[in-house]
Amino acid sequence: MTQLLLFNITNGLIIGAFYVLMALGLSLILNLSNTINFAHGGFLVIGGYIAYAITPYIGFWGALLIAPPLTAIIGLAVERVLIRPLYGRDPLYSLLLTFGLAFIIEDGTRFIFGPQGKPVTIPPFLAQPLSNDFFFITGYRLFMVAVVMIAVALLFVLLRYTRLGIRIRAGTLDLETVAALGINVQMLRSLNFAVGIFLAGLSGVLAAGQLGLEPTMGTGLLMPSFIAIIVGGIGSLPGTMLGGLLIGVASGMTAVFLPAASEAVIYVMMAVVLLIRPRGLLGEEGMMS
Amino acid sequence: MSAEQTRKLIVLAAIWATLVLAPYWMVPLGGYTALATRVLVLGLAAMSVNFLLGFTGVLSFGHAAYFGLGAYGAGLTLKFLAPSTPLALVAGMLLGGVCGAILGTLIVRRRGVYFAMVTIAFGQVFYYIAFQWSSLTGGDDGLRGFSRQPIDFGLFKLDILSDANNFYFFVLFCFALVVAAMGFILRSPFGRTMIAIRENERRSRFLGIPVERHIWIAFTLSCFFMGFAGALYALVNNFADPRGLHYSQSGDFVMMAVMGGMRSFWGPLLGAAVFVVLQDYLSSITVNWMSFVGLLFVLVVLFFPRGLLGFIQRSKA
Numbered sequence: 001m002t003q004l005l006l007f008n009i010t011n012g013l014i015i016g017a018f019y020v021l022m023a024l025g026l027s028l029i030l031n032l033s034n035t036i037n038f039a040h041g042g043f044l045v046i047g048g049y050i051a052y053a054i055t056p057y058i059g060f061w062g063a064l065l066i067a068p069p070l071t072a073i074i075g076l077a078v079e080r081v082l083i084r085p086l087y088g089r090d091p092l093y094s095l096l097l098t099f100g101l102a103f104i105i106e107d108g109t110r111f112i113f114g115p116q117g118k119p120v121t122i123p124p125f126l127a128q129p130l131s132n133d134f135f136f137i138t139g140y141r142l143f144m145v146a147v148v149m150i151a152v153a154l155l156f157v158l159l160r161y162t163r164l165g166i167r168i169r170a171g172t173l174d175l176e177t178v179a180a181l182g183i184n185v186q187m188l189r190s191l192n193f194a195v196g197i198f199l200a201g202l203s204g205v206l207a208a209g210q211l212g213l214e215p216t217m218g219t220g221l222l223m224p225s226f227i228a229i230i231v232g233g234i235g236s237l238p239g240t241m242l243g244g245l246l247i248g249v250a251s252g253m254t255a256v257f258l259p260a261a262s263e264a265v266i267y268v269m270m271a272v273v274l275l276i277r278p279r280g281l282l283g284e285e286g287m288m289s
Numbered sequence: 290m291s292a293e294q295t296r297k298l299i300v301l302a303a304i305w306a307t308l309v310l311a312p313y314w315m316v317p318l319g320g321y322t323a324l325a326t327r328v329l330v331l332g333l334a335a336m337s338v339n340f341l342l343g344f345t346g347v348l349s350f351g352h353a354a355y356f357g358l359g360a361y362g363a364g365l366t367l368k369f370l371a372p373s374t375p376l377a378l379v380a381g382m383l384l385g386g387v388c389g390a391i392l393g394t395l396i397v398r399r400r401g402v403y404f405a406m407v408t409i410a411f412g413q414v415f416y417y418i419a420f421q422w423s424s425l426t427g428g429d430d431g432l433r434g435f436s437r438q439p440i441d442f443g444l445f446k447l448d449i450l451s452d453a454n455n456f457y458f459f460v461l462f463c464f465a466l467v468v469a470a471m472g473f474i475l476r477s478p479f480g481r482t483m484i485a486i487r488e489n490e491r492r493s494r495f496l497g498i499p500v501e502r503h504i505w506i507a508f509t510l511s512c513f514f515m516g517f518a519g520a521l522y523a524l525v526n527n528f529a530d531p532r533g534l535h536y537s538q539s540g541d542f543v544m545m546a547v548m549g550g551m552r553s554f555w556g557p558l559l560g561a562a563v564f565v566v567l568q569d570y571l572s573s574i575t576v577n578w579m580s581f582v583g584l585l586f587v588l589v590v591l592f593f594p595r596g597l598l599g600f601i602q603r604s605k606a
Contacts, residue, residue: 030402034401034402035402036402036405036406082587082591085591086590089594091348091401091402091405092342092348092405092543092547093590093594094590095348095350095402095405096540096543096544096547096586096589096590097586097587097590097591099537099540099586100582100583100584100585100586100587100590101583101586101587102583103579103580103582103583103586104579104580104583104584104587106579107577107579107580107583108580111577111580223409223410223413223536226406226409226410227410229406230403230406230407230410234403260421261421263417263421264414264417264418264421267410267411267413267414267417270407270410270411271395271411274395274398274407275395278398278399
């Protein structure tokens with residue numbers, strides 16, 4: 001029983017780490033550009049399939065390094081051409097556009113790579129379990145968590161200590177003032193979008209190694225990421241992290257006792273949070289309205 | 290009677306004439322009556338979404354949930370309770386509306402994109418319930434094993450099961466009832482208040498309007514309409530599908546409203562007609578119809594954000 005519980009908590013933490021990576025990217029874009037990026041799951045799929053396509057030539061490590069920046073460049077192009085004209089309009093429009101984009105990406109990957117799942121080969125030493133007692137902790141899972149932690153740490157360094165990051169945070173609070181200070185807001189939004197998509201691409205590569213690839217995989221990860229943001233508190237990146245880990249562990253633990261409810265429990269958590277603390281766990285006053 | 294009023298009356302008469310005569314002009318044009326019925330039902334759903342989006346100005350991206358609840362409500366009633374079509378419609382409407390009313394209390398405190406996010410997430414709850422509770426709902430396969438029943442008027446029975454035209458007129462009658470209710474509400478002082486909130490929420494608040502309560506009522510009403518449309522949809526297909534609850538269905542409804550014209554009462558019906566016919570046609574000629582629907586979303590947002598009716602009105606002005 002202890003082992004089963006431990007197994008599911010570990011599982012939950014790992015899934016939670018995924019949600020964190022996805023939700024941080026979504027959250028960045030939502031906070032600065034007031035855009036719900038429905039195509040975020042689509043960009044995850046793009047990242048995964050790029051890794052799949054280039055792994056035979058440059059190996060897994062190469063793909064891990066190259067695929068996320070490539071995804072970010074695609075994201076940048078999409079932002080320039082499609083999303084930029086919509087800033088300043090009702091957020092409904094960017095929502096609908098990215099929603100349509102998600103359709104196109106899903107169907108496009110199915111058209112190019114076929115509907116069957118594709119495996120991405122990971123280095124053999126990562127596929128080994130650590131020990132017989134803890135058969136469920138493979139090297140790859142630990143590695144995934146480590147990569148997520150590094151990515152999150154780098155993101156926080158970026159936001160805290162670099163000029164770009166400080167401007168992003170300032171823009172989140174008051175974009176007009178930032179624009180009045182002579183900062184190129186369009187550029188800021190583009191770079192911020194690219195950072196968000198980079199994180200989606202990275203989750204795509206990591207997910208590909210663990211779960212294999214399917215054109216529909218992004219959709220399944222999108223909704224928990226939304227909930228991570230709402231539970232953690234809109235506008236707060238630490239909140240988003242906390243929310244992601246919490247719902248991951250909660251659904252992992254529910255899987256032990258009531259498997260059918262493991263999906264539903266995260267919605268219950270969201271309802272409870274909205275009822276008791278509408279701004280989310282770490283959300284700031286007024287950010288939710 | 291002013292010229293403006295006369296013009297409105299003529300337009301209205303033209304809309305209803307088109308709808309009433311649909312089975313007769315659609316078939317020669319290469320359509321089929323069941324397609325017209327689907328347009329009517331999905332158009333009603335899009336108009337219900339627009340009741341909230343276009344006239345109160347808040348975006349719900351999870352309205353498919355209440356549509357699907359209506360469908361399951363009607364289906365389960367027919368299957369387990371009683372073989373009565375009117376009862377099924379009422380049950381579906383109540384299920385969608387009551388669930389909307391309860392969740393609405395949690396949802397209305399949010400605004401803008403956050404309102405949209407919370408509605409999406411709550412909508413998905415029902416998708417998972419329908420998906421997981423297979424002993425009741427049939428799970429992924431959907432709810433089967435029921436069919437719409439003849440309507441008993443005492444003196445005679447109206448066969449709506451095998452006669453496609455009869456069923457179309459029955460749906461049109463239901464459609465007219467709900468549309469009349471919507472029009473009546475929008476003309477009432479309450480409807481005017483909704484529009485005031487859409488135009489300037491802060492000012493409405495300063496005028497002493499309880500904005501939250503109004504949005505909640507509008508949300509709940511729209512969920513009732515949605516549940517009714519969903520119940521009709523279950524009758525159309527004799528089937529209820531968990532995908533009818535999914536947020537991608539909500540996206541389709543919002544798209545219909547936007548494509549037709551959010552600011553006009555009849556726009557969503559036009560949007561639904563274009564959307565349904567296009568989807569029907571595309572899925573018959575290509576397996577990649579999803580890409581084309583996605584492309585449609587992108588193009589409408591970039592080039593026709595005011596919708597077809599908005600476009601026509603602007604080019605006239």
